[in-house]
Amino acid sequence: xxxxxxxxxxxxxxxxxxxxxxxxxxxxxxxxxxxxxxxxxxxxxxxxxxxxxxxxxxxxxxxxxxxxxxxxxxxxxxxxxxxxxxxxxxxxxxxxxxxxxxxxxxxxxxxxxxxxxxxxxxxxxxxxxxxxxxxxxxxxxxxxxxxxxxxxxxxxxxxxxxxxxxxxxxxxxxxxxxxxxxxxxxxxxxxxxxxxxxxxxxxxxxxxxxxxxxxxxxxxxxxxxxxxxxxxx
Numbered sequence: 001x002x003x004x005x006x007x008x009x010x011x012x013x014x015x016x017x018x019x020x021x022x023x024x025x026x027x028x029x030x031x032x033x034x035x036x037x038x039x040x041x042x043x044x045x046x047x048x049x050x051x052x053x054x055x056x057x058x059x060x061x062x063x064x065x066x067x068x069x070x071x072x073x074x075x076x077x078x079x080x081x082x083x084x085x086x087x088x089x090x091x092x093x094x095x096x097x098x099x100x101x102x103x104x105x106x107x108x109x110x111x112x113x114x115x116x117x118x119x120x121x122x123x124x125x126x127x128x129x130x131x132x133x134x135x136x137x138x139x140x141x142x143x144x145x146x147x148x149x150x151x152x153x154x155x156x157x158x159x160x161x162x163x164x165x166x167x168x169x170x171x172x173x174x175x176x177x178x179x180x181x182x183x184x185x186x187x188x189x190x191x192x193x194x195x196x197x198x199x200x201x202x203x204x205x206x207x208x209x210x211x212x213x214x215x216x217x218x219x220x221x222x223x224x225x226x227x228x229x230x231x232x233x
């Protein structure tokens with residue numbers, strides 16, 4: 001697990017790992033001592049279009065995966081999983097490619113006392129139909145996609161991916177404690193109401209358990225489960 005210049009090291013690793021053909025599957029976990037905003041591929045132009053964003057007093061990092069802005073920090077445990085294009089866990093369907101990792105995360109969290117639900121493609125589609133006017137889908141945790149984990153409809157684990165001929169990269173983030181949503185909204189120039197909306201549509205492990213999880217123990221369990229899954233025959 002990486003702990004120094006985490007958000008920069010993470011995105012550098014994610015980008016470099018797909019710059020050549022992936023020969024073997026690999027997984028890495030990431031923790032963050034300080035907050036940073038990671039912008040999805042479709043949001044890169046915001047960094048130059050909105051000068052206030054670069055002056056917000058928080059690191060801004062660009063990622064090549066899709067999805068909305070992610071506020072990383074001490075409240076999140078992230079993972080990067082890279083697979084060869086021919087790997088048995090890679091499916092033609094982008095949505096279905098999350099199923100195995102969603103099930104894995106649900107199992108690891110259940111063992112830690114956090115019961116979650118893995119969204120089916122049908123459930124995620126129904127949510128999008130019901131929330132077409134959602135004001136917070138600009139944030140990764142403001143929307144729902146197939147395979148992601150929820151508790152009573154509130155998101156606790158989010159996924160994104162990059163698919164190239166060289167291989168497939170899956171990235172995931174667990175909310176360990178409540179994120180600083182006002183910080184994210186202020187930096188992105190969004191109204192205070194969006195922070196309240198993000199708090200309502202998300203939930204953390206600490207909120208569910210009434211205490212903080214031992215992060216190192218959870219990380220070790222997740223690393224072992226990922227390693228077993230991606231290297232299984």
